[in-house]
Amino acid sequence: MTKADIVETVFEKVGYSKKDVSAVVEEVFECIKGNLVKGDKVKVSGFGNFSVRQKRSRRGRNPQTGSEITIGQRRVLTFKASQLLKKAINGSPAA
Amino acid sequence: MTKSDLIEKVSSRVTAFSRKDVEIIIDTLFESMTESLIKGGKVEIRGFGSFKIKKRDGRQGRNPKSGENIFIGAKKVPFFKAGKEIKERLNKTS
Numbered sequence: 001m002t003k004a005d006i007v008e009t010v011f012e013k014v015g016y017s018k019k020d021v022s023a024v025v026e027e028v029f030e031c032i033k034g035n036l037v038k039g040d041k042v043k044v045s046g047f048g049n050f051s052v053r054q055k056r057s058r059r060g061r062n063p064q065t066g067s068e069i070t071i072g073q074r075r076v077l078t079f080k081a082s083q084l085l086k087k088a089i090n091g092s093p094a095a
Numbered sequence: 096m097t098k099s100d101l102i103e104k105v106s107s108r109v110t111a112f113s114r115k116d117v118e119i120i121i122d123t124l125f126e127s128m129t130e131s132l133i134k135g136g137k138v139e140i141r142g143f144g145s146f147k148i149k150k151r152d153g154r155q156g157r158n159p160k161s162g163e164n165i166f167i168g169a170k171k172v173p174f175f176k177a178g179k180e181i182k183e184r185l186n187k188t189s
Binding site: 005016033040043044047078081088 | 096097098101109119120123124127128131138139144148170185
């Protein structure tokens with residue numbers, strides 16, 4: 001499923017114009033991204049939380065060549081699925 | 096930022112819809128992503144990331160409180176991988 005499929009599904013379920021739905025979907029992900037880049041986490045109840053974590057630099061190894069390298073400090077995006085989503089995926093009725 | 100903040104922000108930027116309509120669209124958006132994952136599909140949002148389901152085998156575990164041996168059944172867990180664009184934006188200096 002891609003963004004276009006999401007737009008299609010939302011359009012089928014709620015109607016409205018496909019172009020406008022597309023604009024909203026586009027804006028949703030832009031908003032989430034912008035917020036995360038600022039370092040703020042995004043909580044979507046019933047789905048999960050997105051948060052940014054600061055990683056320290058560490059020594060690593062190139063698994064292909066075996067040579068040692070330093071992995072610099074960086075920020076990474078993590079997602080923690082909500083209980084509801086986990087349950088839904090495992091077949092229990094979603095609350 | 097919570098979902099209601101997200102609804103607020105998006106509805107201030109997209110004038111074609113009322114706040115209520117935006118709320119319905121956003122709820123439906125996450126619902127449809129959930130449904131796709133339930134069916135075992137992958138959800139890929141360019142520039143943001145992708146979601147997929149990984150299967151975990153059942154394993155022998157132990158109740159840490161009672162020390163009792165228990166069997167933990169096989170389960171599916173949702174998994175997210177951040178996209179290239181967001182990774183780069185998170186680490187842009189300035």
